[in-house]
Amino acid sequence: MMPEEFLWGVGQSGFQFEMGDKLRRHIDPNTDWWKWVRDPFNIKKELVSGDLPEDGINNYELFENDHKLAKDLGLNAYRIGIEWSRVFPCPTWTVDTEVELDTYGLIKDIKIDKSTLDELDKLANKEEIIYYRRVIQHLRELGFKVFVNLNHFTLPVWIHDPLAAREKALTNGRIGWVSQRTVVEFAKYAAYIAHALGDLVDMWSTFNEPMVVVELGYLAPYSGFPPGVMNPEAAKLAILNMINAHALAYKMIKRFDTKKADDDSKSPAEVGIIYNNIGVAYPKDPNDPKDVKAAENDNYFHSGLFFDAIHKGRLNMEFDGENFVKVRHLKGNDWIGLNYYTREVVRYSEPKFPSIPLISFKGVPNYGYSCRPGTTSADNRPVSDIGWEVYPEGIYDSIVEASKYGVPVYVTENGVADSADMLRPYYIVSHVSKIEEAIENGYTVKGYMHWALTDNYEWALGFSMRFGLYKVDLISKERIPREKSVDTYRKIVQYNGVPDDLKDEFLKGEE
Numbered sequence: 001m002m003p004e005e006f007l008w009g010v011g012q013s014g015f016q017f018e019m020g021d022k023l024r025r026h027i028d029p030n031t032d033w034w035k036w037v038r039d040p041f042n043i044k045k046e047l048v049s050g051d052l053p054e055d056g057i058n059n060y061e062l063f064e065n066d067h068k069l070a071k072d073l074g075l076n077a078y079r080i081g082i083e084w085s086r087v088f089p090c091p092t093w094t095v096d097t098e099v100e101l102d103t104y105g106l107i108k109d110i111k112i113d114k115s116t117l118d119e120l121d122k123l124a125n126k127e128e129i130i131y132y133r134r135v136i137q138h139l140r141e142l143g144f145k146v147f148v149n150l151n152h153f154t155l156p157v158w159i160h161d162p163l164a165a166r167e168k169a170l171t172n173g174r175i176g177w178v179s180q181r182t183v184v185e186f187a188k189y190a191a192y193i194a195h196a197l198g199d200l201v202d203m204w205s206t207f208n209e210p211m212v213v214v215e216l217g218y219l220a221p222y223s224g225f226p227p228g229v230m231n232p233e234a235a236k237l238a239i240l241n242m243i244n245a246h247a248l249a250y251k252m253i254k255r256f257d258t259k260k261a262d263d264d265s266k267s268p269a270e271v272g273i274i275y276n277n278i279g280v281a282y283p284k285d286p287n288d289p290k291d292v293k294a295a296e297n298d299n300y301f302h303s304g305l306f307f308d309a310i311h312k313g314r315l316n317m318e319f320d321g322e323n324f325v326k327v328r329h330l331k332g333n334d335w336i337g338l339n340y341y342t343r344e345v346v347r348y349s350e351p352k353f354p355s356i357p358l359i360s361f362k363g364v365p366n367y368g369y370s371c372r373p374g375t376t377s378a379d380n381r382p383v384s385d386i387g388w389e390v391y392p393e394g395i396y397d398s399i400v401e402a403s404k405y406g407v408p409v410y411v412t413e414n415g416v417a418d419s420a421d422m423l424r425p426y427y428i429v430s431h432v433s434k435i436e437e438a439i440e441n442g443y444t445v446k447g448y449m450h451w452a453l454t455d456n457y458e459w460a461l462g463f464s465m466r467f468g469l470y471k472v473d474l475i476s477k478e479r480i481p482r483e484k485s486v487d488t489y490r491k492i493v494q495y496n497g498v499p500d501d502l503k504d505e506f507l508k509g510e511e
């Protein structure tokens with residue numbers, strides 16, 4: 001059983017859930033992803049699916065309905081995302097701020113005060129603020145603890161034009177996280193949102209999975225993620241800028257959200273980061289020191305580097321895992337949101353880029369993310385529709401790794417692409433059991449949020465991947481329960497842990 005105050009919830013983002021209203025009144029054409037997924041070249045090359053987000057599930061209008069579905073499951077936590085581009089459809093560059101740099105060229109502080117907020121207020125789309133306030137208020141009325149995430153992959157197109165960025169090999173101005181200008185604008189956005197929503201929100205996160213943005217955007221040109229270039233120098237800049245952006249947003253949220261929303265909160269603003277692949281790279285051959293080193297490097301590249309910076313003020317600017325500089329102003333993180341889907345199994349391989357020595361690993365096929373749908377993994381585990389191995393042990397190891405930083409952990413995403421609902425009940429039971437085990441062994445995990453309540457738009461893969469406890473009919477927008485999963489999750493939530501009958505049904509013979 002979980003501790004009494006354990007949070008059970010679901011997670012969602014803006015871009016993947018909001019759009020889909022019939023009259024197209026609530027489309028948001030102002031993101032990089034909007035532009036990216038309809039680009040004829042991308043569609044022709046099958047980099048993206050050709051599905052469009054405006055044909056999606058329409059949570060924008062149906063949020064009350066979705067909140068009620070979550071309530072009926074017995075949930076008490078709900079994670080949402082704010083779309084930067086909805087609040088600021090036009091550039092905020094013109095709002096002047098003083099920026100203080102450190103000796104490494106990182107931004108140490110940025111002067112944002114009440115008059116800056118007034119200027120930003122003139123540029124903000126007030127209707128969208130009113131809208132997000134309604135959404136949060138409705139969640140609060142239903143008794144949910146609300147988690148608000150500021151950035152989930154998408155960037156305003158005025159700050160990132162992915163097609164121009166690709167075409168001009170990142171030499172044009174709108175290059176997203178490769179440019180330090182984005183850090184400054186993000187700090188303004190964070191300050192403004194904290195001010196505009198702070199009375200209703202105590203649990204904040206800056207980013208969702210920053211390393212996915214970097215790796216799929218700048219090191220995997222066929223991933224289907226914008227801007228689809230291969231450029232290790234850009235990847236390094238993007239990582240440093242996102243670390244810097246987290247640090248500044250952390251400060252801004254603390255500065256401008258001074259009002260406690262919930263009685264049970266420790267402070268008016270608990271600011272964390274949502275992160276995936278935390279310590280879940282495993283060596284193919286645990287007896288081969290080179291493979292062991294490869295996994296260690298992989299783990300450091302994916303999470304250690306970022307976490308060392310924001311928790312210890314210790315920055316590995318060389319990307320070698322060996323040389324560090326002290327950058328105290330980067331420190332600041334109150335909780336870790338852990339997203340877990342599967343593991344990685346890696347072998348040693350000579351560093352692909354001389355300037356990133358940590359990338360001395362390569363994935364082994366038929367494990368983790370590299371499986372084929374409709375098969376079982378090399379380890380004889382089930383594989384999801386998206387080709388990801390089901391490996392519940394990984395969530396335990398991920399909790400252990402995240403716990404090293406001394407802040408509470410919330411599982412902010414966990415789920416499976418499974419349109420037939422054959423795997424999901426087992427997936428939920430096995431992963432939640434591992435979380436229970438971690439808690440029994442003394443680790444601090446304070447919540448579990450399933451991804452997702454409903455089907456949604458799975459980025460480059462469009463609507464083909466079905467992560468919902470509720471299936472969504474994309475024509476009628478009807479939510480149809482995937483009965484077995486809905487039942488399973490409801491039982492777990494009611495019991496506040498995995499009851500014995502579910503363990504018997506799904507985990508017999510595993511232990």
Ligand SMILES: O=[N+]([O-])c1ccccc1O[C@@H]1O[C@H](CO)[C@H](O)[C@H](O)[C@H]1O
Nearest residue numbers: 013016208209212276341413451458459
């Ligand atoms: O979006 N991704 O490409 C990606 C790759 C590896 C692990 C998580 C991950 O992103 C995460 O995954 C889920 C399901 O795929 C959602 O789409 C979510 O938006 C994202 O945060």
